[in-house]
Amino acid sequence: xxxxxxxxxxxxxxxxxxxxxxxxxxxxxxxxxxxxxxxxxxxxxxxxxxxxxxxxxxxxxxxxxxxxxxxxxxxxxxxxxxxxxxxxxxxxxxxxxxxxxxxxxxxxxxxxxxxxxxxxxxxxxxxxxxxxxxxxxxxxxxxxxxxxxxxxxxxxxxxxxxxxxxxxxxxxxxxxxxxxxxxxxxxxxxxxxxxxxxxxxxxxxxxxxxxxxxxxxxxxxxxxxxxxxxxxxxxxxxxxxxxxxxxxxxxxxxxxxxxxxxxxxxxxxxxxxxxxxxxxxxxxxxxxxxxxxxxxxxxxxxxxxxxxxxxx
Numbered sequence: 001x002x003x004x005x006x007x008x009x010x011x012x013x014x015x016x017x018x019x020x021x022x023x024x025x026x027x028x029x030x031x032x033x034x035x036x037x038x039x040x041x042x043x044x045x046x047x048x049x050x051x052x053x054x055x056x057x058x059x060x061x062x063x064x065x066x067x068x069x070x071x072x073x074x075x076x077x078x079x080x081x082x083x084x085x086x087x088x089x090x091x092x093x094x095x096x097x098x099x100x101x102x103x104x105x106x107x108x109x110x111x112x113x114x115x116x117x118x119x120x121x122x123x124x125x126x127x128x129x130x131x132x133x134x135x136x137x138x139x140x141x142x143x144x145x146x147x148x149x150x151x152x153x154x155x156x157x158x159x160x161x162x163x164x165x166x167x168x169x170x171x172x173x174x175x176x177x178x179x180x181x182x183x184x185x186x187x188x189x190x191x192x193x194x195x196x197x198x199x200x201x202x203x204x205x206x207x208x209x210x211x212x213x214x215x216x217x218x219x220x221x222x223x224x225x226x227x228x229x230x231x232x233x234x235x236x237x238x239x240x241x242x243x244x245x246x247x248x249x250x251x252x253x254x255x256x257x258x259x260x261x262x263x264x265x266x267x268x269x270x271x272x273x274x275x276x277x278x279x280x281x282x283x284x285x286x287x288x289x290x291x292x293x294x295x296x297x298x299x300x301x302x303x304x305x306x307x308x309x310x311x312x
Contacts, residue, residue, distance in 0.1 A: 009036025172212030201271030203250030
C-alpha cells in the first residue's frame with residue numbers, strides 16, 4: 001500500500017515507518033521537525049518537511065497520493081497545553097481537521113488518527129472501555145477528544161473509512177527522555193547516565209504501559225483490515241490500544257534495574273498534582289474488530305528499551 005504518516009520522524013512515527021517499509025509498503029512522511037529527528041528518517045521513505053496546519057499541507061499530501069493516512073503529528077505536552085491551550089487546540093483539533101480534509105480530497109480510502117488515554121480523565125472504574133465517561137483533566141485531553149469528533153464529522157459524509165486510536169502509555173526505543181517524555185524514557189535515560197531514578201510521589205500510581213512495537217503492530221493491522229473501522233455508535237470510531245494491565249511506577253523501576261545494571265538508590269520528588277492515580281484501558285474492541293493483541297510483556301519491553309538507551 002501507499003501509506004503516509006504525519007509525524008513520521010518522531011518516536012512512534014519513525015518506528016511505524018520502518019516497520020511499514022520492511023513489510024513492502026510505499027511510505028511517505030510529513031513532519032515539521034519541531035520534535036522529530038532527522039536521525040529517525042528512513043532513507044527509503046518519501047519525505048516533506050511541512051506543518052499540518054500550513055496552507056501548503058493539502059497539496060503536499062496530494063503529491064504522495066496515499067491510500068491510507070496515519071495521523072500521528074500532534075502537540076503532546078500536557079504542560080504546554082496548559083500554558084497555551086489555544087495553540088494546543090489549533091494543532092490537535094485544527095490539524096486533525098486539515099488532515100481529514102486533505103486525505104479525502106487526495107482520494108485516500110482510510111485515515112487512522114492517534115488519540116490518547118487522556119480523553120478519559122480520572123477513571124471511575126478500570127479498565128476503561130471506549131464507551132466509558134470522557135472527562136479530560138487538561139487541555140491536551142480535551143483537544144484530543146475534540147479531534148476525534150472532528151475526524152468523524154469530516155470523514156463520515158465522504159465515505160472515507162477512519163478510526164481514532166486511543167494510545168495508553170507508549171514506551172520504547174527512540175522516545176525522548178527529556179522534558180515531558182514518558183516515564184520509562186526518563187528513567188531509562190537516568191539509568192543510562194548512572195543517575196538515580198526519580199519517582200514523583202510514592203510510586204503507587206499506575207499506568208497501562210504498552211511497547212511501541214505493539215502500537216506499530218496495531219496500526220498495521222488496522223491499515224490492512226478489509227472491513228470498516230468506523231463502526232456506528234458513540235464509540236464507533238475509537239479503539240483503545242493498550243495491554244489492559246496496570247503497572248505501578250515502583251514496579252516499573254524495579255523491573256528496569258536488572259536490564260539497566262542499576263542497583264543504587266531511588267529518589268522521590270513531590271507528586272505531580274492533580275495526576276491520575278490509576279489507569280488501564282480495555283483493548284478488547286481492537287482485538288475483536290481487527291485482531292490486535294499486545295504481545296510484548298512489560299519485562300521484555302523494558303529490557304529492549306533500557307538496552308537501546310544504554311547504547312548512547
